[in-house]
Amino acid sequence: MTRQANQAAEELYRQIKNEIFDFLLLPGDRFTETELASRYGVSRTPVRAALYRLKHEGYFDVQFRSGWSVKPFDFVRFDELYDLRAILEITAVERLCQINDAPLSALADTWLRPPALRENDAKTVAQLDEDFHCMLVEAAGNREMTRVNSEVTEKIRVLRRFGFLTQERIDTTYEEHAKLLKLIQTHRWPEASILLRAHIVHNKMEARKITIHMLHEARESSLSAADESRDHAGASTGPRTTIPAAREVAGRRKRAASV
Amino acid sequence: MTRQANQAAEELYRQIKNEIFDFLLLPGDRFTETELASRYGVSRTPVRAALYRLKHEGYFDVQFRSGWSVKPFDFVRFDELYDLRAILEITAVERLCQINDAPLSALADTWLRPPALRENDAKTVAQLDEDFHCMLVEAAGNREMTRVNSEVTEKIRVLRRFGFLTQERIDTTYEEHAKLLKLIQTHRWPEASILLRAHIVHNKMEARKITIHMLHEARESSLSAADESRDHAGASTGPRTTIPAAREVAGRRKRAASV
């Protein structure tokens, strides 16, 4: 068994990204490489590799000799990401509508089941929803399209994760996904397209609304809010050694007053 | 004037990427961090930053304790990239067709000029062609779409650069671009879409054909072919200090027999 290349850096990349998704690192937060290095018990080298990767993906900024910061929320950018996602998914659905044996049985198993068997946990449904939309694109067969769609999906995860906090949103999601699958299977392209775009826009508005609220909460009571969101999402299961209250991160620096 | 962050690494990133575009680094070539570091007169640290960035963008592979290699050409992947590009550009054109004041005057200046004033140099036309297609997407106004399209454009540049070696290809490009601009200005969406897709597919086939030929040539006579393509494209104008014949790169390693 040959060791994976850049193991520590890869692991850090995932963990730090999860800190953003879990609102442990809030938009505008400032931090240093040394802080992360000591939190994770490694040297600055792999931390820098992970941070630079995340910077190139648009999550962080770095100021020369002055530290790092989490990019502030930019809802115009989120709109553009949602729009790009819609373009890719609608194109995928258009193509799936034109073939007879679209490989969607796994999705059908999850989304066409009777209401009694549906999932109800917000976190679970959020993950299922991501999988649904990504697998739709994947089924269209273009791996580059799939890759870009997955990246876009991750970038809006921080919003999207809050789209399933009410039973009404979960029910709507199940109904719309089921409807979409049926339209694809019966090759009803125009209706499928219209439904999917409405579905995406609807979710976007909902997620944005709740995100602004959550962000406000996290700002108000830093520690408790962070713990709550951590409990709630629970994404980081890795062997984190000593990560004392990540909200302490800002240290003497002031957090920028960004949305 | 505050210094740019990661200056050496950023510059290396551009230069090494250009080595790929210029066929100085051929698909399958193997090399080490130390080689590049001494070629560019820096330490391994910024080289590693640049290489890892390029690796994440899909240009390189790295084997733990065993060196780096240029990803072999994968024409299926190129097809998928061309297809993704077509999706983005056609969507952009669809949207441009629906507005009255599409900001395309700069493009019109370049592509609607009388034949006597046209560019004829292959390298220049290749750059103009890239600009045309990227600005078309940019004009649609979605920055994320623009960003992805630019990345995709770079990834197929290594093929596309050979699409303008004959006068016939240059003339066809001028005619089709002019036609497309007129269709957009007159809001003739279906025709514009069909023309653009045909244009992209046509260019793809042409570029692929020539690329296979060029690759073969570069393999046969390493040094001269490299120098010629360097002269021809001349992309790297930076302050390269001591870069002796980059084709020596492989050293004792064997180059994989990849397309």
Added chain:
DNA sequence: GGATATAATCTTGGATACAAGAACGTGTCC
């Protein structure tokens, strides 16, 4: 010559050292 065991050399990943200068705190002056 050809195969095999063994030693020398290379290579990456991560830790550490260092330089230039940005941010910060403190003391001083008014």
Added chain:
DNA sequence: GGACACGTTCTTGTATCCAAGATTATATCC
């Protein structure tokens, strides 16, 4: 209190060091 000067601390970017093991070269045996 407020502004400014100055010295300390902190931070990033790059170079260098080191460990583990992959690769190559060499010696040995048949």
